[in-house]
Amino acid sequence: MISLRSVVEIVTPVIAFTLLTAVGLYLTPSDFARVRRAPSVVAAGVLVPLLALPAIALILVWWFKPDPFVEAGLLLVAACPIGGISNTYSYLARASTALSVTLTGLSSAVAVGAIPLLTRVFERVTREPLGVGAPVSVLAAQMLFILALPIGLGMVVRHRWPAWASASSKAVQRLAFVLLALLLLLIITVERDRIASELTDVMLIAAVFVLASFVVGWLSGAAVGASGADRFTLASEFATRNVAIATTIAVTLLGRTEFAAFASVYFLTELPIMLAAVAVRRWQQDRMVRR
Secondary structure, eight states: OOOHHHHHHHHHHHHHHHHHHHHHHTOOGGGGGHHHHSHHHHHHHHHHHHHHHHHHHHHHHHHHOOOHHHHHHHHHHHHSOBOTHHHHHHHHTTSOHHHHHHHHHHHHHHHHHHHHHHHHHHHHHHOSOOSOOSOHHHHHHHHIIIIIHHHHHHHHHHHHSHHHHHHHHHHHHHHHHHHHHHHHHHHHHHTHHHHHHHHHHHHHHHHHHHHHHHHHHHHHHHHTTOOHHHHHHHHHHHHOBOHHHHHHIIIIISOOHHHHHHHHHHHHHHHHHHHHHHHHHHHHHHHHHHO
8 A cells, every 4th residue: 555655755746847847837038038137136036045045044043953854944945946936926916026937937947056055065064964965966967857847848838839828827827836735735744743743843933934034035135226026026035935846855855754844834834924925015005006
């Protein structure tokens, strides 16, 4: 009889592939033209998180001294690229959705090499292995398959069949979110005892990380003179991590579902915080219109 853990290990890559293909359906080469029009904003959105988010994660590990599975999960989430749901946050907040899509694509591309390197940095700083024994080159090749292939496939489909991609992209995105919810439910079921025993600490650390990342993203936008819409988008991009990638790495590359458990709780913590931020921004905009 197949165990629930085995089911998770089988379906995780399929769901992650679907999620990232959905991201690719939203991307075209013209989306990346923004790099030329607003290089400082794009650079802040892509490069600053590579330094700031791992630093925030390490500070939280030092301050809270959490359970090892929480520590590893947090570091893994901090190393992951921007989550595709950030595009939805920017859209709902009437912020810079095009910038969000551009940053999501570039972040995913950079993550192919960044995740293996950041993993090595974490292991050196914490002096504890995260369980990734493969060389950087091997991990980069694995990340190429996990990230670049599905995103590239989505972009090819959009280029080859643009009408179908435009008509189907929203349905594919909805399917991806449903599959992600299913995956999170499976992870939580497998690790329910561990999560229940550490739930308060996990949610606290996740909430602090989300809020700190949001603030750093907003300040980064202010530092490069970004507009209010761009600042909100940058803040959202910083705070939104790709839990599908974190889960895929934890389950398929590391064989550690407990690491994925933190990613699941992180997403469930991130969602209400970001929706609250969206509501505040919309309220501020409506208030300005009424004046």
